[in-house]
Amino acid sequence: MNISALIALFVFPGLLFAIPAGWLCVWAEHKAVARMQRRIGPPVLQPFWDFVKLVGKHTPARAGFEANLLRLYPALSVLSLLGALAMLPVFPANGQGFSGDGILMVALLEVPSICFILAGFTSGSLFGEVGAVREAVLSVANNLVFLLAMVTLAVTQSTFRMTELAGARLNPGHWIAVIGILLCIPAKLRLNPFSTSSAEQEIYAGPLTEYAGAALGLWQMAHGLEWLALTGLVATLLMPLGLPWWAAAVLFIAISAAEVLLLSVVSAATARLTLERSINFYWRWAAVLAVLAIASTVCMRFHA
């Protein structure tokens, strides 16, 4: 049994670190928006209190098999995100992971989005279905850029192993790919300006409209973990190599926090785009960047 893999899964950056840190990300977003509106904003423990309160709610029993499915989706989202977090190469020198773990991580990062879509359709709510369709379309739109960026990283290093992907620095394709991933994060987190799928005041809570109690709390937890996993992915790709483990951990947290702040500011400063404009952004503008990244990387390989 590999001890460092277990520590990654349960301690850092997994379970023990990830759940409070995920809540902290959600809080930081709300706080940043509040400060931009000259408000005081929520206390640090707000996401924790929200979760505890939701666990204590009496939820109405739902009949049929879909009741089980609706309970399964948020749990699956949380578990797959914890798995993805455990694969982040925060300490590349440890040599954790296995060849091709980058592919598994991309797949695990996609599970919450798929669960979100399925939850919308399974709930039978009209608002849920509208939200699910929007999420599905947006997912196709941003994943083109996201996957091209991940493939670019893989081409620069000729591998899908995360520890080695985090090692590439000299190639300009690496930096363009990181910018591409950063551009996809607001859509993956359903933040403004790409928040059509969970548009409050428009389709209520989107796919989560019918959710209540502990299951809703798990969805909120999954959202926090999603914050952490996606900002953490960019952080590991930006971190300098050859740091001692404590410096790597501190830097990982610092870069993630800076990203959370950046995304919150963008989210507070922008309005919601329509679905068509969101697709236009990814397929017409961000895709150009992604194609440029992969083309330059492939050309450089041939040149070398």
Add this chain to the structure above:
Amino acid sequence: MKVLERLMQKARTKSIGLFHMNTGSCNGCDIEMVTTLSPRYDVEQLGIHLEGSPRHADILCITGPVTRNTLEAVKQVYAQVCEPKAVVALGSCPASCNVFAGSPVIAGPLSKHIPVDVYVPGCPPHPDAIIEGIARAAAILAERGADKQAEEAVQQ
């Protein structure tokens, strides 16, 4: 178990989801309700947030004298809010039907149809009064949740 119960009780006063419902109000109270949620009053620092779905809410804020058209909707929305829950009646209309009393299209007052926990008087009430009403309702809700848990423990 005592510690967990106290934690739950505290969480219920620290995290409050509102669902706002208009039952034929003149919009005066609704405007004050929206003002309450604006950055000036910053209710988010008290853990109060507006929810889109009654399923996510803890406190139902009702404005208006309950017209016959909205009566069924009020009952349905009240049933959709999960226990423990509380109801806040905003303004004079849900309390007494106000100037609409005696009209054939009015089915109010609200307390005839669903239990009301806190009345916030005024035509319309001031946002500060609304915040106080919500805070009182949250305290009632926390007590009620604790009672319910104790009841269930006895039954088991």
